[in-house]
Amino acid sequence: MSMSDSLLRIEDLRTVFRSSNGDIAAVDGVTLEVPRGKTLGIVGESGCGKSMLSLSIMGLVPRPGRIAQGRVLLEEQDLASLSPAGMRAVRGAEIAMIFQEPMTSLNPVHSIGDQLTEAMRAHDAKASKAELKERAIEALRRVRIPSPERRFSEYPHQLSGGMRQRVMIAMALSCKPRLLIADEPTTALDVTVQAQILDLLRDLQAETGMSVILITHDLGVVAEMADEVAVMYAGRVVERGTAKDIFEDPQHPYTIGLLGSIPRIEEDRDRLLSIDGSVPPPFAFPKGCRFNPRCPFAIRACTEIDPPLRELSPGHRAACIRAPVELALDIAA
Amino acid sequence: MGRHAVQRLLMAIPVLFGVVLVGFLLMQVVPNDPALVRAGPSATPDVVEALRRDMGLDRPLYEQFGIYLWRLVQGDLGVSIINNVPVVQELGNTVGPTLELMFASLIWSIPIGIALGTIGAYWRGKLADRLITAFAVAGGSIPVFFLGLVLIWYVGFRLQLLPFTGRAGPLWTEEGLKAIILPALTLGGVFIGPVARMTRTAVLDVLGVEHVRTARAKGLGEFKVVTRHALRNALIPVVTLVGLQIGFLLGGAVVTETVFSWPGVGRLAVGAILSADFPMAQGTIIILSLGFIIINLVVDVLYAALDPRMRT
Numbered sequence: 322m323s324m325s326d327s328l329l330r331i332e333d334l335r336t337v338f339r340s341s342n343g344d345i346a347a348v349d350g351v352t353l354e355v356p357r358g359k360t361l362g363i364v365g366e367s368g369c370g371k372s373m374l375s376l377s378i379m380g381l382v383p384r385p386g387r388i389a390q391g392r393v394l395l396e397e398q399d400l401a402s403l404s405p406a407g408m409r410a411v412r413g414a415e416i417a418m419i420f421q422e423p424m425t426s427l428n429p430v431h432s433i434g435d436q437l438t439e440a441m442r443a444h445d446a447k448a449s450k451a452e453l454k455e456r457a458i459e460a461l462r463r464v465r466i467p468s469p470e471r472r473f474s475e476y477p478h479q480l481s482g483g484m485r486q487r488v489m490i491a492m493a494l495s496c497k498p499r500l501l502i503a504d505e506p507t508t509a510l511d512v513t514v515q516a517q518i519l520d521l522l523r524d525l526q527a528e529t530g531m532s533v534i535l536i537t538h539d540l541g542v543v544a545e546m547a548d549e550v551a552v553m554y555a556g557r558v559v560e561r562g563t564a565k566d567i568f569e570d571p572q573h574p575y576t577i578g579l580l581g582s583i584p585r586i587e588e589d590r591d592r593l594l595s596i597d598g599s600v601p602p603p604f605a606f607p608k609g610c611r612f613n614p615r616c617p618f619a620i621r622a623c624t625e626i627d628p629p630l631r632e633l634s635p636g637h638r639a640a641c642i643r644a645p646v647e648l649a650l651d652i653a654a
Numbered sequence: 655m656g657r658h659a660v661q662r663l664l665m666a667i668p669v670l671f672g673v674v675l676v677g678f679l680l681m682q683v684v685p686n687d688p689a690l691v692r693a694g695p696s697a698t699p700d701v702v703e704a705l706r707r708d709m710g711l712d713r714p715l716y717e718q719f720g721i722y723l724w725r726l727v728q729g730d731l732g733v734s735i736i737n738n739v740p741v742v743q744e745l746g747n748t749v750g751p752t753l754e755l756m757f758a759s760l761i762w763s764i765p766i767g768i769a770l771g772t773i774g775a776y777w778r779g780k781l782a783d784r785l786i787t788a789f790a791v792a793g794g795s796i797p798v799f800f801l802g803l804v805l806i807w808y809v810g811f812r813l814q815l816l817p818f819t820g821r822a823g824p825l826w827t828e829e830g831l832k833a834i835i836l837p838a839l840t841l842g843g844v845f846i847g848p849v850a851r852m853t854r855t856a857v858l859d860v861l862g863v864e865h866v867r868t869a870r871a872k873g874l875g876e877f878k879v880v881t882r883h884a885l886r887n888a889l890i891p892v893v894t895l896v897g898l899q900i901g902f903l904l905g906g907a908v909v910t911e912t913v914f915s916w917p918g919v920g921r922l923a924v925g926a927i928l929s930a931d932f933p934m935a936q937g938t939i940i941i942l943s944l945g946f947i948i949i950n951l952v953v954d955v956l957y958a959a960l961d962p963r964m965r966t
Contacts (some may be wrong), residue, residue: 381870405876413873419872428865430887430962439882441874476962481899494874 327354327386328532329378329500334401336370336377338603344389345603349556351391352630355500360526360533362547362564364540364579368600370556377401378534379418380408414444417493421505423485427477430471434473437461437492444496460491464503464521471610483514487521494525501526502534507542519546523541540579543653553577555600555611560629562637572639574616610641618643658964663953666947673943674726677936678719686930687711692735722936731940732933734926744922749941751821752907752918755841758825758834759903763842764849764896771853771892772885775861786850794847798906802840802913810836820915837914841906847901852895856888863887882950890960897953899945 331353337344355361361571361645374383375559380395393400395415420426428436437457437534440505441448448456454473461469464487477485478510486506493501503522507515523546535546543550543564550567552560552575560573571577578596601607607614613623622642630638633645690708692699697705706712710721725732731741753926810818823830860866861884869883881941908920915921923938925931958964 379871381867394723408873411873418871420868422864422911425864426868426870428883428887429962430890431882432962439874439878442874443875443878478963496873589918593680 326356328395328397329355330356330392330394331355331374331378332392332394334374334393336373336382336386337389339385339457340604342604346389346556347386347603348360348377349603351553351556353551353558355532355534358530359548360535362543362545362550363534363553364538364543364550365553366431366538366600368602369553371553372504375418375504375534375536378502379412379416380405381412386488408479410444413440413493413498415498416500416502417496417498418502418504419486419489419493419506421508423489423509426489427485429477430475432476433461433480433488435593437473437483437495439490439497440492456495457491460495461488464491465486466491466631468506475642477556482510483518483582486510486514489621490518490521490525493529494529494531495498497529498531500532500534502536504536506539508537508539515542522546523545538567538631552579556603557611559612559641560639561630566634566637570637572633572637573612573641574618574643575612576639578615595643597632658958659743659951660819662951664953666719669697669947670940670944674936674940675719677939678722678944680939681844681932681936682715684930684932687736688930688932692928701871717755731937734931734934736926736929736931736934740832741933744934745919745937747943748917748919748922750917752911752920753839754821754825754899755834755907755910755916755918756903758838759840759842760900762838763845767846767849768853768885768889770846770850771855772857772880772888774850774854775857776880778858781842783854786854790847790850790854793844794851798840798844798909799913800864801843802837802910805836805840805931806913806955818914821917837910837916840913841903841910844906845903848899849892849896853885853892853900856895857884859891860884860887867944892954893956893960897949897956900949904942904945 331351334351335346335349336348337347351362351370353363353372356457363374365371373382373386377388378400380403382388385520388401391401395411399528400411403411427433431439434454434457437460438453441453441456449530456471458473462473466472466487468485472480472484472488476490480488490506501522506522506628509520510518521541522533533546535543537543547564550562550564551558552567552573554575560567560571560576567576568580571580575596583594596615601611601614607624609622609624609626610616610619610628613619620643626642628640629640629642630640632638639645658896672876674738687706689709689711692701693705693710711719713721722732729742730747734744762765769789770786774783774790777783806818809815817829817833818836819832821830825831825834860910861880866879866883869879874883904920907918908923910916910919911920912924919938919941922936923942926934926938
């Protein structure tokens with residue numbers, strides 16, 4: 322992918338938390354591109370650093386964390402080096418974000434309308450109150466909320482989870498951002514609502530031409546939505562490629578393990594494959610490849626060599642010294 | 655919301671009844687004999703006995719209470735056995751100054767306490783927070799009378815800046831305003847600490863909630879994030895806690911009024927108890943309890959106003 326095709330480029334990003342044993346990296350040297358008008362899915366188990374990566378892009382890393390190294394380039398502008406005020410102007414306007422918990426992501430004491438117009442006013446101080454209200458109702462209509470005029474003056478507790486997530490999306494898109502970061506946008510919703518929200522996101526993306534970073538642990542969602550996929554493990558990207566690459570020709574044992582844990586109707590399996598153990602915390606990363614203690618294919622070298630991302634085919638990279646071997650075949654055996 | 659308030663109002667009736675009963679019984683336990691107090695030290699036993707009959711003290715306790723209650727609902731709290739002034743009249747004269755003192759104490763201490771608590775929560779663990787916490791703990795530990803005496807000695811006596819005895823007129827006159835400064839500083843001063851501590855805890859809780867992150871993600875400035883999305887939500891528990899504390903502040907008012915000779919209900923209560931003026935003491939107990947109940951009612955209504963989830 323050439324540089325001009327990407328809206329956002331993350332270069333060697335390292336986000337650390339200070340601790341008594343020195344800095345601990347939650348995001349450790351991540352390089353990624355977000356294609357213009359397309360969707361990048363970032364996948365991984367909880368604790369892999371995917372949420373911290375998104376907060377790093379937004380400049381919202383909670384204290385005592387900070388970006389220690391690397392650049393976040395939106396077009397030509399490095400967000401990581403912006404002043405707090407400069408970053409504020411980007412947040413919500415150029416890059417918007419929606420979160421996992423639609424129940425708690427809206428403020429219970431302010432009306433839907435107040436929260437929507439507040440977001441718009443933050444980036445357009447000149448707009449009149451009536452104009453903002455009109456735009457807010459229009460935004461609610463765009464996310465297909467029925468009777469938006471009435472919803473405008475209602476409070477979050479009067480809405481269902483799916484409706485709240487729609488409000489969040491309306492709020493995120495109210496300033497026409499070029500990039501939307503959706504952090505587990507459907508995880509807390511039931512399956513039917515989940516599908517509706519994903520449909521909505523896809524339609525809105527087609528309508529506005531924005532790029533989307535979709536962060537999830539749910540490979541089904543990624544398969545449905547993403548054009549490109551990055552798999553994260555222990556603060557690093559371990560495999561990147563197009564959705565086709567990742568789903569049809571996974572090369573990293575971790576990716577293969579993740580794919581093995583999706584239930585499939587067409588296959589008659591006695592049990593789901595799963596990856597034993599869990600992501601180690603940043604202060605307990607093993608030597609060598611960080612996945613080696615959980616990897617069924619690990620050899621001795623894996624405990625010594627920290628594998629870099631290698632390009633296996635154009636655009637398809639994996640960080641495994643054993644790739645490309647026919648791991649997929651091994652696993653079936 | 656209206657029904658909610660009415661409900662609360664009705665619930666206040668049994669509470670008030672309990673207060674009257676306990677106040678009445680307390681006065682029975684006190685080793686002083688009202689008839690003896692009324693008659694004076696030089697009265698003969700015959701006179702005392704006659705007075706006792708006259709005051710109804712020879713009747714059974716439940717009858718005495720019934721009579722007291724019956725008069726109470728008619729707005730009659732009896733007369734002082736020291737100077738024969740109706741208790742209601744004396745209370746009427748002193749409620750105003752007490753309300754004035756409470757108002758003057760809270761009007762500055764609550765905003766300052768809330769501001770300090772919010773600052774402490776926002777810069778948690780930083781120097782500002784530690785100073786505020788130290789100040790709050792120290793402030794909350796100083797006895798009211800001590801702070802009052804220090805202010806009197808230093809500001810009033812040494813520097814001769816402000817008067818420190820009694821009320822000099824209504825708040826809107828210069829003299830009245832000057833006279834209330836030291837009492838209000840005393841009573842409000844001990845209140846800042848608790849308000850700051852409660853606010854800090856509440857704001858800290860809200861700052862960790864997802865909607866605060868949403869507010870930042872929208873590109874709001876930090877001031878708006880903290881005031882509109884953290885403090886505004888934190889006010890819900892803070893109002894409840896502060897309301898409860900104001901009740902306890904009535905106790906502080908008793909001490910402050912005594913220290914500064916402020917002609918309020920608190921000083922009246924102390925005087926009445928010390929001189930064994932039973933009807934007067936009972937009256938002040940009732941009025942202070944009524945104040946407590948009203949404050950709790952106001953808190954309930956405010957609570958519903960602050961939290962939209964309570965309205966539906």
